[in-house]
Structures are given as C-alpha cells and as structure tokens.
Amino acid sequence: MRYLLRRIGFYLLAAWSALTLNFFLPRLMPGDPATALFARFRGRLGPEALEALRETFGLTDAPLISQYFTYLGSVLHGDFGISVAYFPTPVMDVIGTGLVWTLFLAGTAVVVSFTIGTLLGIGAAWWRHGVIDTWLTPVFALLGAFPYFWLAMVALYILGFTLGWFPLGHAYGDDLTPGLSFAFIADVLRHAALPIATVVLATLGGWLISMRNTMISVLGSDFVNLARAKGLPQSRVVLKYAARNALLPSITGFGMALGFVLGGSLLTEIVFSYPGQGYLLVQAVRNQDYPLMQGIFLVITLAVLGANLLVDVLYLWLDPRTRESTS
DSSP: OHHHHHHHHHHHHHHHHHHHHHHHHHHHSSSOHHHHHHHHTTTOSOHHHHHHHHHHTTOOSSOHHHHHHHHHHHHHTTOOOBOSTTTTSBHHHHHHHHHHHHHHHHHHHHHHHHHHHHHHHHHHHHSTTSHIIIIIHHHHHHHHTSOHHHHHHHHIIIIIIISOOSOSSSSSOTTOOOSSOHHHHHHHHHHHHHHHHHHHHHHHHHHHHHHHHHHHHHHTSHHHHHHHHTTOOHHHIIIIIIIHHHHHHHHHHHHHHHHGGGGOOHHHHHHTTOOSHHHHHHHHHHTTOHHHHHHHHHHHHHHHHHHHHHHHHHHHHHOHHHHHHHO
C-alpha cells in the first residue's frame, strides 16, 4: 500500500507539473488565440470585437499568478476554454469527438499488436530456430523499420485505391447514420481494418523481439531449470515460470504505448482522414488553436500517467518481490 501511495504522489506531482507547463508555454509564444481568430475575419470585425474575443478565451490583464489559479480551477472543473478552429464549441466537446475514435483505432491496434507479438515472442524463444524464430521474426522486424504513414500509404494505394477492397478514408460511410445498428458497426469495422492493420504490422516486430530476447534469458534461469527437473508439464514451465517473468519488461512498454494511444497515430490518421486526436491536433496547429492544443496535450499527459499507474498495479500482482519489498 505504501508503494502505491508513493507512486500516486509522484504521478500527482507530474500531473501538476504538466498543468503548469501547459499554462505558461502558450503565454510565452507570440500572439494569442483571440488575435488569431480576429485575423481570420479579415477586417469584417470592429476593433471592439477583439476585446470581447479576449474575454471569451479568458485572456485578461490580471496578474499572471491570478490567471494561473483561475486556469487550475477551470481545468479541475473540466473547462479547457473555447476552441478557435471550431469556435464557439468548447474544447472538451471537440476533444470528445476525436477521443472515441482514437481509443477505438489506436487502442485496438496496440492491444492486438501487444498480444500477438508477445505470444509469437514466447513461441520464438521456446522453439528456437523454428518457423517463428527463423522466418516471422526477421519479417516483422523489417516491417517495423518502416514508418506507420509509409505502410499506410502503400496499403491505401494497393488495397483501397487499386483493388477497392477497403474504403479510402473516414470512420464510416457518409450515407450512414451513427447508431448501434449492424450496418453501421460493420461499416465502422471495415473503415478501421486497414488503419489498424498498418499500425499492427509496424509495431508487432518490436513486441516480438523484446519478448523473445527476454524469454531466452529467463529460460536459462535456475528456477526454470528446477521446474524442468521436477518434471512439471512443459506448458506450465513455459507459461507460469518463464513467460510470466519475461512479461514484466514488456508490461512497462505496453503501459507507455497504451498511454500514448490518446495522442493517436498522428500521420496514420491523416493518411486515412480518420477523425481522431491526431487529426484534431493537426487542425489545431494549422489554426493556431492554442486552447485545443493545450487540451489535447494535457489529455495525452494524463493518459500516460494513468497508464503507468496501471502498470505499477500490475507489477504488484505479477511480481511477488515487489509486494515483499513494500511490506
């Protein structure tokens, strides 16, 4: 329990640091959201409208420390301000529209890639010089050397544009109304299949190689040799003794990857015009939408911290040594 309390305290401190940086960095940049939005109207607004916009975006002449505490209070109430690119929609509403799609797309890709890669890594280590170790490992390692967006463009051109097997973009067809109908769900899965497949292919090799190398090291440990000498079933030796201990380093990487899911596979979403967090972030940068950028960065940061806290809890369950050292 003391271990978890210390970790929670650390993550709260990190979250406060992220909030503070999120407040000060945009204010150190030239210009402000109100000026950027005012310029987009190209003289169609009077000078008095600029002050009204500044007030709308929470930009005042109050002391910086006063603005800081006002900002903290607004964030704690879930108020990130008004978006410039999607004015007058609140930032949280804009983020919410992309958050669901990013969680579905990138989240599914990370879970599938981690699961398949880990299982293949276990098989490659246990059956050394077999089919998995000899052929699949170098193939997936080669695919992992290519960027997400390159694989996405190749897959989109061949499977989508040339062969017409998959849609060319967006999350679902324009002729469908969002709902829980079978037609809508099937269309969403069809649109997501190609983006998910490209992310899985680009990341699977990393999980496979990491698990394989760790598993080979663990298989030479004394406790694994003792389990074999006792005559335990091979499946139990592999899964309970070797794989469980070899999984610990991969769990850390999975926690980081799961946290960065909310950032989305930025360029992959752009290639497929997928309405996720990455696509929103690009729109925010193009329109100098500082409130939206702040909101997205903060959501990504909190997601990473939350994922790492989840990893700490898993460590307590998977590694008895952690529980003993904190008792």
